[in-house]
Amino acid sequence: MQIQFNQQPYTLSSPTTLAVFLASQQQLRAGIAVAINQQVIPRSHWDSQSLQEGDNIMLFTAIAGG
């Protein structure tokens, strides 16, 4: 299954959830937001959100500067 992660193409060998995918990328950390296809996925949905062919996943880090 082909997805995009932070603008890079990525191949998944088996169906997976967003939480498992982020963990495999060592990206499960505090102060981040994740969007799939330009829609923010609430944190409480990460465990149940399964990734689909063609999904465009983007990770955003909270910034506080002003």
Added chain:
Amino acid sequence: MSELIPAQQLRYSAQLLLPEMDERQQQRLFASKVLIIGLGGLGSVVASYLAGAGVGQLLLADDDRVSLSNLPRQLLYSSAEVGLHKVDCAKARLTAQNPEIAISTLPKRLTLAELQVLLPEVDLVLDCTDNASSRLAINQACYTQQVPLISGAATGWQGQLLALKPWLGQGCYQCLYPDWQDSPSCLQSGILGPLVGMVACQQALLALQYLLNIGVIPFGHLRYFDGLQGTSGQLQLQQDPDCPVCALNE
């Protein structure tokens, strides 16, 4: 409402030429009250554009003093003002820019309780702060008091802009970053003046559009920019059903 006097017609002539503007709209800006929290790289630019446009009442909050390292991007301050309270310097400069508007200052970091008291008086809150705890407190107060919030943030090459009416179930700052602890500040991560200015200009533009009730305000969306790559985009927020601010209270 009284009509604009000739000096006002001249002062605001460029914006009055826009098809969405007329004297009634200008009076609308005169009658508006906006709270700007944080007078750093974002707040300096935001306050200057709002004062210039004739927003009638500005409430400026910041506990910080001007430092030498602020001057490359915090355009309201001069080298001679290092060590003085930002709110005082900002008020003097903005009053010189536009003596027609009323400016109140709060030389403090507002607590959640203080925000709750202040917000019912204002039409709009602009979050220009530099830390997560202030941002989340502002988000929470705007939810409770049902005051729209336009929040800007800039660090490194990244800019983020969030327009929220969090009581509408569209998600809030806490939904977006539920476990947010304090992130590195500008001094730790670096910042180039125009990057923060770019976010501030968008924040000021959205604020004026909101006050004038014109255009499309992206409430419930996060806009992001990467100043190094030149990329930008917009994400739709979703309410987190576990959000302690905007969901669990309902």
